[in-house]
Amino acid sequence: MFKLGLIVNPIAGLGGPAGQKGSDHLSGQSGFTRNDNQARSVLRTSRALALLSPMKQQIDILCYPGAMGESEARDAGFSPVVLGGQMNANQSSASDTENAARELAQAGVDLILFAGGDGTARNILDAIGLEQVVLGIPAGVKMHSGVYAVSPESAGEVVKMLVSGELVNVSEQEVRDIDEEAFRHNQVKARYYGELLVPEAGHFVQHVKNGGREVEALVLDDIAAEVIENMEPEALYIIAPGSTTAAVMEQMGLDNTLLGVDVVKDQTVLASDVSGAELDSLVNAHTGKVVIVLTAIGGQGHIIGRGNQQISPDIIRRAGSDNLLVIATKTKILALEGRPLLVDSNDPELDRELSGYQQVITGYRDTILYPIGRGSAT
Secondary structure, eight states: OEEEEEEEOTTTTTTTTTTOSOSGGGTTOTTOOGGGGTTTHHHHHHHHHHTTGGGGGGEEEEEBSGGGBHHHHHHTTOOOEEOSOSOOGGGOOHHHHHHHHHHHHHTTOSEEEEEEOHHHHHHHHHHHTTSSBEEEEEOSSOOOSTTBBSSHHHHHHHHHHHHTTOOOOEEEEEEEEEOHHHHTTTOOOEEEEEEEEEEOOGGGBOOOOOOSOOSOHHHHHHHHHHHHHTOOTTOEEEEOSSHHHHHHHHHTTOOOOTTSOEEEETTEEEESSOOHHHHHHHHHHOOSOEEEEEEOOTTTOEEESSSOTTSOHHHHHHHOGGGEEEEOOHHHHHTTTTOOEEEOOSOHHHHHHHOEEEEEEEETTEEEEEEEEOSOOO
């Protein structure tokens, strides 16, 4: 039997749709129940476990109570061994994650599968360091670390490979995190915290996010000029986070929320740093065309699902795939070394619909065709 340790941070990702740049500040607060987070860590864990259900006769799951793992495991058809004693798992804190990691490592699990963001990865690093192989299900707002699968399904695929006895190497991957409070004020203060042991499984595991400015201002100006020249009157433009999209706002002379989502119409800002609910209201009130301007995270390649979770699957469908405007420098694209741009919208069907080839604006009247994928074989 393969002994799988499972840890779910039930509040991971709550801050994303609300535009709060993270969820660490919610840790230990009351009022966050399992139902509150059906859209993020709980359902994303369930998506990963769904791939493992056919192998449940080969897998023993060990976990903490309630929404920290037990509920998700039982929903997937497993009969987990529950550790942790009496606790309110729906109101978990960083110390609960750390305690769970220690107990699972002491129980001799073969792998700890955890759902969360960079804050959760830091908790696990603090608890067990390099003594245990781990893999993250991406469910947080901040996921700059190299310890996450590129999607929930990819996490399931990696576990399937291990359970099936395939040869999977493990390597030390970086845990990085940013200062959430500084992040809310458009300051990126990233820090390296250490490394965790992670399975090496090709395109199933994401890379560490690249930091810093990748290109000269001239290249960004060229991209911005191309976007602005083709902007349509009366259309609603959703400007996703990133330094490349920020160049578009700067060239229009508009204030920009570097790490948030802004909404523009007729080169005028309608709303800045919007939450998911605010964005829904603006889109629902608009009767014309909606365009979403996206850029790729350097090193990882995600264009949807990392730092722009305010842009929901419903909004993406409202805009339509033809109105997803992807902009990126060639330097950023070349850094992917042939790996596709990635979508992780939290809606598997939408991710499948968006997979294929996408035009990417890389300069003034300069466009390339590049693949978009889900990083999953399913």
